[in-house]
Amino acid sequence: MSVHLLQTATSALLKDPTASLGDVAKAAGVGRTTLHKRFPTRTALIRAIANDALDLVESVLSQVDFGADDAIEDLVTRLVALGPRVEFLMRFPGLERDVEVHARILTLDQPVLDLITRLQGTRLRRDLPAWWILHTLYGGLFNAWEAIVAGRLAPLDAPRFVLTTVFEGVRNDVRAVDRP
C-alpha cells in the first residue's frame, strides 16, 4: 500500500509539479494527514520519490553485465522499460538542486560514464566527450518517455527508437540505400 502511494504521488507530481500536498493526497485516495504522517514535509516526499526512482536505476545497473559487448544496448533497453517512475528524475523541476539526490545521481552516472569511455574507439565514437554521449542517451530516453505518455509511441517500440536514433542518427544512410 505504501509503495502504491509513492507511485501515485509520483505520477501526480509529474503531471503537475506545482500540485499541493492536498492534491497529491487526494490523487492517492488518502487523507492529507496520513500523507504528512508518512512524509513529514514536502521535500521529504519528493526526496522519497527520487530515491525510490534511484533505487530502480540502481537495481538496473546491478543487473547489467558491463563487460558484455552489448552492455549499452542492454542498459538502454532496461532503462526505457522503467518508464515514468524514473522520468521523475529528469523532469521534476528543482530536483537538481537537492544536493543529496544530485550526489546520488552523479554516483550512479559514474559506471555508465566509465562504460562509455571504455567503449570509445571501438563501439563508440572517440571524437565526442563521454558526458556528451551520456546526455545524448538520456535525451533519447526522455523523448521516448514523453512520447509514450503523450500516446505517440508504443512502449514496445521505444527501445528500438532510442537505440537506433542515438547510435545511428537520423541521417539517411545513402550507402545502405544506394547499394542494397
Next chain:
Amino acid sequence: MSVHLLQTATSALLKDPTASLGDVAKAAGVGRTTLHKRFPTRTALIRAIANDALDLVESVLSQVDFGADDAIEDLVTRLVALGPRVEFLMRFPGLERDVEVHARILTLDQPVLDLITRLQGTRLRRDLPAWWILHTLYGGLFNAWEAIVAGRLAPLDAPRFVLTTVFEGVRNDVRAVDRP
C-alpha cells in the same frame, strides 16, 4: 531597458523557476512595483518571456531558406546560437500547460515538421516518424544549452556537436575508420 528587463527575468527564472517576483525584480535591479506595472501578473510575465523567445525563433525561421539543401543544418546552427533565451521554452516547468504559448509552439513547429517530412527518404531516414526526428533535434539543442550553461561546452563547438550527434549518432563508424 525594457528588453534588458525581460532577459534578466528570463535567466533569473531559468536559474530558479520558483523564484518570487521580488527575487526577479531584485535580480533585474528594479523595484517590485515597477515589475508589476509592466507585467500585471506572474503569468503575464512568463507569457511575455515565452513570446519573446518565440519571436526569436520565428525570426530565425523566416531567415532560413527551407528550399535549400542544407536547410536543416542552417536551422539547427541558428537555433543553437539563440541560447538560453530560447532554452526557456524547453525548460520552464508548466509552460506546456499555457494553451496560448503551446498553440504558438505547435504553429512554429509545423514548417520544421514539413521540412523533415519532405527530406525523409533523401537526407533523412524514412523509417522514423517526423515528430521523433524533430524531438531528437530538440533534444540535441537542449543538451547543448545545458552543457554551455554548465561550462562544459564552448558555444562555438555547440552547433557541430548537435549536428554530428543527431545526424550521425554516437556509434563508431567502422567503415570510415577501417577504410580510411
Next chain:
DNA sequence: ACCGTTGTGAACATGAGTGTTCACCTGCTG
C-alpha cells in the same frame, strides 16, 4: 518653472500551501 512620465518604497489585504494538533473511528490482536 511646470507637468507628465516613470520608477520607487512602504504598506496593506488576500489567498494558498504547509505543518501541527486533536478527537474520533476502524480493524485487528492478545
Next chain:
DNA sequence: CAGCAGGTGAACACTCATGTTCACAACGGT
C-alpha cells in the same frame, strides 16, 4: 473485552507570494 496501530477530517497558526494602492522622488520636455 481491552488495547493498540493506522487512518481520518476538522481546525488552527504560520509563512509567504501575490496583487493593489498611495505618496513621493527623479527626470525630460515644453
